[in-house]
Amino acid sequence: MSRTWDTARRNREARLQRAAPLARGKWVEAAEVPRLLEALVEPGDRLCLEGNNQKQADFLARALCRVDAARVRDLHLVMSVLALPEHLELFERGIARKVDFSFSGPQAVRLARLVSEGRIEIGAIHTYLELYGRYFVDLTPRVALLAAAAADEEGNLYTGPNTEESPAIAEATAFRDGLVIAQVDEQLQRLPRVDIPSGWVDFVVRAPTPAAVEPLFTRDPAQISDVQVLMAMMVVKGIYAEYGVDRLNHGIGFDSAAIELILPTYGERLGLRGKVCGHWALNPHPTLIPAIEAGFVRSVHAFGSELGMEGYVAARPDVFFTGRDGSLRSNRAFSQTAGHYACDLFIGSTLQMDLAGDSSTATRSRITGFGGAPNMGADARGRRHASPAWLRAGREARGDGPGAPRGRKLVVQLLETFREHMEPAFVERLDAHALAEAMGWALPPVMIYGDDVSHVVTEEGIANLLLCRGAEERAQAIRGVAGYTPVGRGRDRRAVENLRDRGIVRRPEDLGIEVREASRDLLAARSVKELVRWSGGLYRPPARFRSW
Amino acid sequence: MSAPPAPRRSYREAGARRRLLAVLDPGSFRELVGPAERVQSPHLAALDLPAAFDDGVAVGRGTLQGRPVLAASQEGAFLGGAVGEVHGAKLTGLLRLAAREQPAGVVLLLDSGGVRLQEANAGLLAVSEILRALLAARAAGVPVVGLIGGGWGCFGGMGIVGRCCDGLAMSEEGRLGLSGPEVIETTCGVEELDTRDRALVWRLYGGKHRIVLGEADLLVEDDLAAFRAAAASLLTRRRVLTLERLCQAQEALEGRLADFGSCADPVDLWAAAGVVAPAELPLLEPEPFLAAVARARRPVP
Amino acid sequence: MERLSYEVEVEGPAAPRAPPALVGVVASGNLEVLVEPGDAGRCRVEIATSARGFGEIWEAVVRDFAARHPVAGLRFSVNDAGATPAVVTLRLGQAVEEYLGATR
Numbered sequence: 019m020s021r022t023w024d025t026a027r028r029n030r031e032a033r034l035q036r037a038a039p040l041a042r043g044k045w046v047e048a049a050e051v052p053r054l055l056e057a058l059v060e061p062g063d064r065l066c067l068e069g070n071n072q073k074q075a076d077f078l079a080r081a082l083c084r085v086d087a088a089r090v091r092d093l094h095l096v097m098s099v100l101a102l103p104e105h106l107e108l109f110e111r112g113i114a115r116k117v118d119f120s121f122s123g124p125q126a127v128r129l130a131r132l133v134s135e136g137r138i139e140i141g142a143i144h145t146y147l148e149l150y151g152r153y154f155v156d157l158t159p160r161v162a163l164l165a166a167a168a169a170d171e172e173g174n175l176y177t178g179p180n181t182e183e184s185p186a187i188a189e190a191t192a193f194r195d196g197l198v199i200a201q202v203d204e205q206l207q208r209l210p211r212v213d214i215p216s217g218w219v220d221f222v223v224r225a226p227t228p229a230a231v232e233p234l235f236t237r238d239p240a241q242i243s244d245v246q247v248l249m250a251m252m253v254v255k256g257i258y259a260e261y262g263v264d265r266l267n268h269g270i271g272f273d274s275a276a277i278e279l280i281l282p283t284y285g286e287r288l289g290l291r292g293k294v295c296g297h298w299a300l301n302p303h304p305t306l307i308p309a310i311e312a313g314f315v316r317s318v319h320a321f322g323s324e325l326g327m328e329g330y331v332a333a334r335p336d337v338f339f340t341g342r343d344g345s346l347r348s349n350r351a352f353s354q355t356a357g358h359y360a361c362d363l364f365i366g367s368t369l370q371m372d373l374a375g376d377s378s379t380a381t382r383s384r385i386t387g388f389g390g391a392p393n394m395g396a397d398a399r400g401r402r403h404a405s406p407a408w409l410r411a412g413r414e415a416r417g418d419g420p421g422a423p424r425g426r427k428l429v430v431q432l433l434e435t436f437r438e439h440m441e442p443a444f445v446e447r448l449d450a451h452a453l454a455e456a457m458g459w460a461l462p463p464v465m466i467y468g469d470d471v472s473h474v475v476t477e478e479g480i481a482n483l484l485l486c487r488g489a490e491e492r493a494q495a496i497r498g499v500a501g502y503t504p505v506g507r508g509r510d511r512r513a514v515e516n517l518r519d520r521g522i523v524r525r526p527e528d529l530g531i532e533v534r535e536a537s538r539d540l541l542a543a544r545s546v547k548e549l550v551r552w553s554g555g556l557y558r559p560p561a562r563f564r565s566w
Numbered sequence: 567m568s569a570p571p572a573p574r575r576s577y578r579e580a581g582a583r584r585r586l587l588a589v590l591d592p593g594s595f596r597e598l599v600g601p602a603e604r605v606q607s608p609h610l611a612a613l614d615l616p617a618a619f620d621d622g623v624a625v626g627r628g629t630l631q632g633r634p635v636l637a638a639s640q641e642g643a644f645l646g647g648a649v650g651e652v653h654g655a656k657l658t659g660l661l662r663l664a665a666r667e668q669p670a671g672v673v674l675l676l677d678s679g680g681v682r683l684q685e686a687n688a689g690l691l692a693v694s695e696i697l698r699a700l701l702a703a704r705a706a707g708v709p710v711v712g713l714i715g716g717g718w719g720c721f722g723g724m725g726i727v728g729r730c731c732d733g734l735a736m737s738e739e740g741r742l743g744l745s746g747p748e749v750i751e752t753t754c755g756v757e758e759l760d761t762r763d764r765a766l767v768w769r770l771y772g773g774k775h776r777i778v779l780g781e782a783d784l785l786v787e788d789d790l791a792a793f794r795a796a797a798a799s800l801l802t803r804r805r806v807l808t809l810e811r812l813c814q815a816q817e818a819l820e821g822r823l824a825d826f827g828s829c830a831d832p833v834d835l836w837a838a839a840g841v842v843a844p845a846e847l848p849l850l851e852p853e854p855f856l857a858a859v860a861r862a863r864r865p866v867p
Numbered sequence: 868m869e870r871l872s873y874e875v876e877v878e879g880p881a882a883p884r885a886p887p888a889l890v891g892v893v894a895s896g897n898l899e900v901l902v903e904p905g906d907a908g909r910c911r912v913e914i915a916t917s918a919r920g921f922g923e924i925w926e927a928v929v930r931d932f933a934a935r936h937p938v939a940g941l942r943f944s945v946n947d948a949g950a951t952p953a954v955v956t957l958r959l960g961q962a963v964e965e966y967l968g969a970t971r
Contacts, residue, residue, distance in 0.1 A: 245953045436951040438896065440918060477953040502924045502952040533957065534964050544579055547739075547788075555849070561765035566738050566772060566848045581892055601901050602887040604944075614868050616917045616948045618893045619901050643894040 026195040033058050033197060034220065044173040044216070045205075046223045051081040054221065058197055059090045059161055065114075066159035066187050069097040069105055071121070071350065071389065072232055072322040073180040075165035077201045077225035079104040082163070087112050094118070094141070096157045098149055098183060099389075100125045102230070109138045118157055119387060120144050126384035133385065133457060143463060146390040147354045150183065153190035162191035164200040165229040168209055173216035175200055176209040179323030179331065179346035180231060185214055186351040192218035201225040210343030233325040233560050235301040237275040240545050245477050248526065248536035249432060250276035253365065254285055256480050256529045257430060257473055258294045261407040265297045267357040267394045269366025273432040275305040277365070282312035282542040290314075299357040299394070302327040302338065302346065304559065308542035308552045310337055319356055320348040321390065326563075330556035350390070357394035362407040363428040364394040368465060369437065370448050373493040373505065375468025375483055377431055378450035385453070388465060395466040397427045411472055414484040426484065430473045431466060435501030442503035443476075444496065468492070474499055478506070479525040486522060498523040574789040577715040578739050582641035583624050585675050588790035589713070589797050590628035590637060597626040599656055607650045609685040618644045621652040625660045631798045633670035636660050640677045642718035647678035649723060650685040654692020661699035665706040671801040672703060672710040674731065679746060680722015693723030700730050704807050709733075711800035713793050714740035715786070719771060721746040732805045735784035735796035736773030738852070742781065743771045769832045769848060774855060778836060779822070780865035785852045814867040822864060836862065871914040871925050875933040881907050881940030888966040891958040898947040898955060900962040905942030916947035928952050928959075936963045 022028075036057040040050045059065065067082065068075040082090075083104050093114040100106065100122040108114040109132055118141035122129050132138045144152070153159065164187060167178035177184055191198050199221040200214075254277060257263065268274040281295060295309065296316040302324045309315050318338050323331070323346050332344040341347045357364065368377040379386050401408070408425035415426045433443045454462035474481040474496060481495040491513075498514035500506030517523040526533050543549045546563045577585060587595055599605055601619035610617045622644040628637055638660050640647040649657075657674075664672045681689035700710055712731040714720045719741030720728045728734055728742055736742065747767045750759045761767060769775060776782040783800065786792040805811075829835040836844035839862035850858060884904045891899040898916075905911050910933045914925060932938070936959075943962065950958070 243954075244957055245951075248957070434951065434953055436953065439949070440921060440951065477956075502927055507927065533960055536957070538579065544576060545788075561763050564765040564848075565768050566765070566774075583889070600887065601889045601899075602903055611868075616868065616893050616915065616946055618899060618946055619889065619944070641892055643892040643897070645893075 030195045030197060033060070037221070041221055044220065044222050046221050048077070048223055048226055051078065051223055052084040054199070055082055055085050056089050058199070059085070059093070061090065062092050062094065063160040064094045064096055064157065066096050066153070066162040066191065067105070068162070068164045068184065068187060069099040069101050070165070070180075070182045070322070071099055072234055073165050073182060074102055074230040075163050075201055076102055076104070076230040077223070077227070078163040078165070078199065082113065083107050083111065085113060096149070096153065096159055098146055099123070100129060101232075106132060106138075115139060116141055118142055118144065118149065118152070120146050120149050121387040121389040122385055126386045130383055130385045143385070143387045145388045145392045146183070146350060147358065147393045150186045150351050153187065158194045159187065159191045159196055161197045161199070162187050164188060164198060166200050166202045166214070168204045168206045169200065169202040169222045170206055170209050173219040173222050174209055174212045175202065175214040175216075175219060176206070176211060177213040179328055179348060181213050181348045182322040183350040185349065188214050188218045199223070201229065203228040210345065211341040213347070231325055233563070235270055235303050235324045236326070236559065236563055237270070237272055237303070237305055238546055238563055239275065239279055239305060239541055239543050239549065242272050242276045242279070242538065242541060244537050245434060246273045246276040247280065247538060247540050248477055248531075248533060249273055249434075249475055250280050251284055251531050251536055251540070252475055252480055252526060252529060253277050253430065253432070254280060254290070255288060255531060256524055257363075257428065258285075259288055259290055261362070261410055261428060263294050263363045263407050263428065265361045265405070266295065266363040266365070267299045267361050268303070269391065270303075271367030271432065273367050274365055275303065276541065278303060278305045278309055279541040279543060281309040281314050283540050285314065286312065299353045299361055302331050304546070304549050304557055305543070307549050307557060310334065311552050312542070319353050320346060321350040321353040322348045326557055326559045329558060330553045333556050354390050354393045357390070358396070359398050359401055361394065361427075362405055363430065365430040365432060366391055366395060366466075367432045369433070370443060370445055370450075371431065371433060371474065371496070372445055372448050372468075373496055374489070375471045375474065375492060375496060376448060376464045377466045377468075377471070378448045378462070378464050380450045380453050380463045382449055382452050382456060385457075385463075388463070391465055395429045396470045397429065401425065401427075411484055414482070426472065427470075428472045429466065429470050430475060431471055432475050435476050435478065435503050435506060442505065444500040444503045444505035446505065476501060479523055479528070482522050482524070485520065491517070491522075495522050574787065575791065576788050577737065577790050577793050578717055578788050580790060581643065582639040582675065582677070585790065585793070586624055586637060586639040589673065589675065589794045590630055590635070591632065594628040595626055595637070596628065597624055598660070599625065605652055607652050607685065609650060609688065613684055615684065621650060621656070622647060623653045623656050625656045627669075630670070630673065630794075630801065633801070635669050635671050635673055635801070636664050636667070637673040637675070639675035640716070642677035642716040645682060645684075647716070647718045647724075648680060648682035649678060649689050649692050649696070650682040651688035651692055653682070654689065654696055658692070658695045658699045661696065661703045661710070664703040664708045664710070665699070668706070668708060672708060673797050673801075674710065674712045674727070675716075676712050676714050676720040676724055676728055677716025677718050678720060678722075678724040679718050680724055690723070693727070696727055697730060700727060701807070704732065709801055709804050711735070711797060713797055714742055714773070714782070715788060715793060716740065719743070719746070729781060733784070733800035733803055734776075734782040735786055735793065735800055736776055736782040737786055737788045737793075738773045739768070739788050740773045741768065741771035742776050747771065765848065766831070774847060775832045777856070778839060778841075778859050778863055780818075780863055785856060787852060811867055818864070818866050839864065869916050869919045869922070871916065871922055873912045873926055873929045875910045875912075875930060876908065877910045877933055877939040879937060879939050882937060882967065885966055888962060890962045890965050893946045893948050895948055896950055896954065898945055898950040898958055900958050901944040902962045902966040903942045903944070905940055907940050910938040910941055910943070912943040912945065914945040914947060916945070916949070918947070918949045924952060928955050932956060932959045936960065937967075938963060941966070
């Protein structure tokens with residue numbers, strides 16, 4: 019019996035034939051897109067709708083919402099970020115049924131409601147790298163809907179600074195006989211550079227409005243508190259300086275923005291320029307501008323771009339990865355890989371931590387997902403190259419025991435002991451467990467696992483979990499920096515003092531840090547306007563961040 | 567590597583007392599009705615709301631470049647610097663004291679959203695008393711000058727107080743107006759004013775626009791030393807309070823309405839007033855800005 | 868509003884007399900602290916707070932604070948608008964610093 023080996027290819031050809039009358043070559047009119055999708059997409063298809071961390075294929079999302087739900091239905095969406103209301107509308111209309119995703123920030127509450135009503139089936143919630151990995155294994159899209167900045171007549175795509183994950187999606191789809199449709203902001207005779215070649219692209223449509231991009235990484239220095247400055251000082255002196263952390267990734271919270279902003283002041287005073295914070299896997303955070311200008315930062319590879327930073331990035335090609343056209347080339351898949359394997363440290367904020375050091379941003383009524391933090395906030399057990407920071411962390415974790423030397427990634431969690439409205443950040447049991455029970459999931463959505471965490475930093479001090487021997491010691495170390503929360507007040511005072519003697523728990527005074535010095539005056543920039551000044555006028559912040 | 571920007575001691579960042587201490591001669595400030603006297607708002611207590619020991623304003627005597635002045639500084643972070651009964655009485659008392667003591671001037675560091683809604687009529691009455699006392703002090707020959715550069719700007723009744731001063735100095739970040747942006751959006755709709763567009767809000771209410779319209783006299787950096795210099799400079803330029811002058815001001819305002827009444831955005835107004843490259847104005851530092859608008863300014867007498 | 872009052876016996880010399888000092892501001896998540904001379908041998912802290920039901924935490928914060936700073940003979944008055952213990956500790960420390968700074 020002869021078997022056919024090209025069913026997907028034949029099916030693809032059939033779909034292209036159905037769609038051909040609606041297009042002129044690869045180009046489709048915006049008004050025709052719902053009908054094009056009806057011709058191309060089949061019920062039950064696995065479809066990747068580019069819902070990126072920053073840029074969104076918003077026009078194609080709206081067009082997909084307008085298809086005849088009797089013809090296009092029960093889709094299995096695979097997408098990294100559920101960001102737009104339209105993403106969930108697809109489920110309310112029955113066009114989509116199941117989703118595999120990474121992050122759902124703005125739609126977290128609505129998503130939880132739809133899941134509990136049984137209107138969305140979640141395959142799994144992934145990290146970015148995991149989801150991209152599955153695009154190449156068992157979740158390959160049949161159809162991909164992408165967003166790009168521009169296309170030429172042949173359908174080559176230029177993504178501009180926000181390349182993000184478009185190439186990863188296009189590659190997975192195009193080379194398994196899937197269909198790739200791109201919305202672009204404009205058609206150009208000649209592209210500044212080609213980010214995705216036309217051979218991977220089947221249809222292109224000029225969207226009536228530019229693709230939505232959110233400035234997710236802009237943190238207004240005006241909102242950084244004195245307590246966050248104190249924690250930043252502890253991180254710089256107690257971790258960056260001690261380990262000589264030169265390759266790193268930062269989360270997007272105000273606490274890590276505070277670290278970026280005291281490098282040119284406090285870091286400079288400690289003589290750390292040229293010794294720490296040289297190489298970054300990081301979006302172009304505006305709050306990094308002073309550290310770049312002050313000579314701390316030597317290179318930055320970015321997951322995506324940031325609105326307003328285009329001109330600054332283009333003028334600093336020695337620091338950022340840029341194309342021949344001068345604009346930033348970002349790539350989330352590569353930057354996540356860099357964050358996981360090539361960085362010695364990840365530092366990020368979290369909302370809740372338990373006594374095992376597990377932390378989570380999930381609550382009972384919100385399904386937020388993971389994004390990329392767990393890729394970076396996890397020891398890279400496959401890593402095989404050494405660096406001083408990595409080796410020292412490994413020594414601390416393993417002690418003088420037998421076996422070959424091995425390194426460890428530094429994974430630092432920042433949290434104030436109380437959040438707003440006196441919600442304790444340290445808890446006996448994470449809300450993530452209650453969420454998992456309510457949803458019937460096998461895994462609670464833990465963002466960073468405690469056994470990956472090397473340091474916990476609060477306003478009370480630093481707990482070095484690498485040096486802890488055994489679960490009880492870890493728990494006391496965590497209690498020892500948990501302040502006046504019930505968990506903190508439940509500490510064994512003598513045990514904590516003992517940990518302090520051994521340098522496992524360190525207070526600001528143990529680090530030689532004057533608490534009264536912890537004030538916003540230490541920030542190299544205290545407003546967005548001062549960031550603009552540092553950039554020599556090159557940074558052009560979006561209107562919502564301006565007070566001029 | 568570009569040179570780091572010159573360090574400034576931000577006026578906007580500083581609290582009410584730090585501003586006052588920096589604007590007056592070092593060590594010269596003597597507070598009246600200070601926090602230890604605990605003259606707090608009775609209304610907030612009745613509403614079970616947190617009160618402040620000084621009800622959100624510090625008043626007292628000091629010197630400015632050696633000359634005796636009376637000064638007040640509103641704390642914007644406490645209830646938006648809003649004027650309640652006690653807060654207002656402290657300002658009124660200071661201005662009445664000025665008419666009696668005849669200092670070289672009164673310096674008001676304004677940072678207020680207007681009347682404190684929680685105190686309703688008491689707050690409204692307080693503002694009218696402040697206005698009466700301010701005009702009486704001016705009539706008695708004591709110049710009253712205002713500084714606007716805090717986070718809450720100067721709105722509502724305090725906006726009127728500000729415009730009744732002999733002179734005003736503002737930073738670009740400072741804002742001056744009668745109805746604030748949220749009030750306009752709420753009453754007239756988001757089409758009229760979209761408060762999420764912060765650049766538009768500052769274009770409309772900020773120091774630069776007020777300079778073009780002639781409502782503020784000096785534009786200064788967001789810097790404590792710059793505000794101190796501005797306060798000293800303002801005290802030397804009196805604005806005589808006469809009926810004739812008021813009539814001229816009325817005429818000027820009618821002319822402004824006729825010329826610019828149809829402008830939808832401050833940028834349109836700047837263009838109509840003859841500014842070259844008006845869209846660039848928000849990005850200019852004070853000095854080049856003043857040069858760019860020199861011919862377009864419309865001083866209100 | 869909830870009113871709390873704590874008195875801690877403190878060893879050590881009484882703090883020198885100085886004019887009252889005020890730090891912080893009554894704004895959401897923040898507080899103001901007024902420091903004045905008080906009774907010898909003890910430190911008194913009076914709190915008016917908009918966040919009810921945290922007396923136990925306040926007491927722990929106050930006792931730790933009194934143990935770490937030279938506060939004998941001082942009276943602290945606090946107007947609180949829901950500050951976290953981190954902010955409270957920071958402001959109390961700044962208040963002592965400000966008060967003693969005036970005596971140096």
